[in-house]
Amino acid sequence: MTAELQHTLAKSAGFSGTSLHTGEKVTLKLQPAPIDHGIKFKRKDLADEPTIDANIANLKTVERATTIGEGAVRVHTVEHVLSALSAMGVDNAIIEMDANEPPIGDGSAAPYVEVIKKAGTAAQEAPRRFFDVREPIHVESKSGSLLVLLPDEKFRVSCTQAGPNNRFTQFFSGEISPALYEREIAPARTFVFYEEVASLMEKNLIKGGSLENAIVVRGDAVLSKEPLRFAGEFARHKILDIIGDLALIGTLIRGHVIAVKPGHAANAELARAIVKQHAKVTALSVPRTFPPGEGGLDINQVMEILPHRFPFLMVDRILGFEGETKCTGMKTVTVNEPFFAGHFPGHPVMPGVLQVEAMAQVASILLMKLAKSASRIGYFMSADEVKFRKPVFPGDTLFIHAELIKARSNRLAKAHCSCVVNDAVVSEGDLMFTFLDK
Numbered sequence: 307m308t309a310e311l312q313h314t315l316a317k318s319a320g321f322s323g324t325s326l327h328t329g330e331k332v333t334l335k336l337q338p339a340p341i342d343h344g345i346k347f348k349r350k351d352l353a354d355e356p357t358i359d360a361n362i363a364n365l366k367t368v369e370r371a372t373t374i375g376e377g378a379v380r381v382h383t384v385e386h387v388l389s390a391l392s393a394m395g396v397d398n399a400i401i402e403m404d405a406n407e408p409p410i411g412d413g414s415a416a417p418y419v420e421v422i423k424k425a426g427t428a429a430q431e432a433p434r435r436f437f438d439v440r441e442p443i444h445v446e447s448k449s450g451s452l453l454v455l456l457p458d459e460k461f462r463v464s465c466t467q468a469g470p471n472n473r474f475t476q477f478f479s480g481e482i483s484p485a486l487y488e489r490e491i492a493p494a495r496t497f498v499f500y501e502e503v504a505s506l507m508e509k510n511l512i513k514g515g516s517l518e519n520a521i522v523v524r525g526d527a528v529l530s531k532e533p534l535r536f537a538g539e540f541a542r543h544k545i546l547d548i549i550g551d552l553a554l555i556g557t558l559i560r561g562h563v564i565a566v567k568p569g570h571a572a573n574a575e576l577a578r579a580i581v582k583q584h585a586k587v588t589a590l591s592v593p594r595t596f597p598p599g600e601g602g603l604d605i606n607q608v609m610e611i612l613p614h615r616f617p618f619l620m621v622d623r624i625l626g627f628e629g630e631t632k633c634t635g636m637k638t639v640t641v642n643e644p645f646f647a648g649h650f651p652g653h654p655v656m657p658g659v660l661q662v663e664a665m666a667q668v669a670s671i672l673l674m675k676l677a678k679s680a681s682r683i684g685y686f687m688s689a690d691e692v693k694f695r696k697p698v699f700p701g702d703t704l705f706i707h708a709e710l711i712k713a714r715s716n717r718l719a720k721a722h723c724s725c726v727v728n729d730a731v732v733s734e735g736d737l738m739f740t741f742l743d744k
């Protein structure tokens with residue numbers, strides 16, 4: 307696995323047009339931004355040119371379009387430009403605008419893809435961030451939207467779209483690569499069912515709306531300046547919107563979104579659920595909080611480094627490191643350990659495999675301290691030459707030693723480990739680890 311790199315725009319580029327809701331002229335410009343900046347909007351028309359993070363925490367409304375804001379500042383209809391940036395592989399950018407809404411263009415994301423291609427993209431020296439779906443997430447809305455996110459190695463979206471009374475039911479599914487997005491998704495235009503917007507039109511709330519930037523369906527008639535671009539144009543546009551709304555989580559997704567009659571409200575709810583699961587997962591991953599030097603780690607520091615928890619945390623404390631290759635940990639074995647109840651009743655002995663687990667945990671702490679990149683994680687692969695020499699009883703203090711004996715390439719590492727009680731080796735073995743990019 308090679309780490310994908312973050313990308314920004316190679317230079318700035320933009321275009322002008324009409325904003326959908328106010329009908330005013332607006333100029334939008336995409337600007338490069340540094341590593342880990344993410345996507346931010348900048349209101350050039352306001353004093354001090356405030357910026358707004360394209361983040362789900364800033365979501366304000368989801369009525370017909372997605373609006374974000376901070377304080378009193380708003381940006382409306384963010385989903386099409388965010389969709390294009392996300393699908394075309396731009397991680398970091400500033401979206402400058404001189405109004406509160408991007409230009410609607412032809413109602414699709416094609417103008418944004420064109421601007422991104424005009425600017426070009428440039429790789430940056432930091433790994434791209436992903437949300438890897440670990441367990442299915444699903445959200446449902448009262449209006450009949452259903453979204454399910456399943457684990458997948460790639461980012462896929464499958465969508466079934468149906469209008470009122472199931473008119474114009476369509477399906478589209480694809481793995482979202484820049485090439486597929488540009489060809490099959492970006493050109494799909496905004497569409498409305500007449501009965502859903504009639505009241506907005508009467509209230510004059512979509513001043514910039516016209517048959518040049520939206521398809522209007524009235525009964526079975528499709529009204530638009532240009533004929534349908536695809537038989538399934540509506541389902542494709544829904545996918546465009548899903549990608550744009552989910553871009554608000556701030557990372558790319560490796561997972562499969564399955565959507566039935568999606569809308570901005572349900573998309574936003576899924577984005578929130580993703581952020582929640584993401585927070586749960588990163589709480590268990592490895593922050594690099596090693597203190598400098600060879601000093602030890604207390605139980606809190608050990609738990610910040612190791613994802614293991616009771617009853618599988620087999621290290622109470624790291625006593626210290628010796629140079630770059632040695633580490634010693636300890637565990638007090640008490641009669642309250644859950645395994646003693648069954649191993650064995652009336653004759654409690656610590657299982658050998660748990661001593662191997664203790665060795666693996668201490669060795670992986672050593673390897674994490676050594677690892678040069680925070681984006682890599684060591685996996686316990688195999689154990690050789692394991693010997694159990696003496697039984698371990700309740701009340702024993704286990705000293706767990708790990709010494710790195712071989713680091714073949716930067717992919718494999720071998721550590722000789724032993725558990726010691728009262729100065730006698732009770733178990734030992736050679737443990738092999740491999741490194742993978744997170």
Ligand SMILES: [Zn+2]
Pocket residue numbers: 385386496543547
């Ligand atoms: Zn849309």
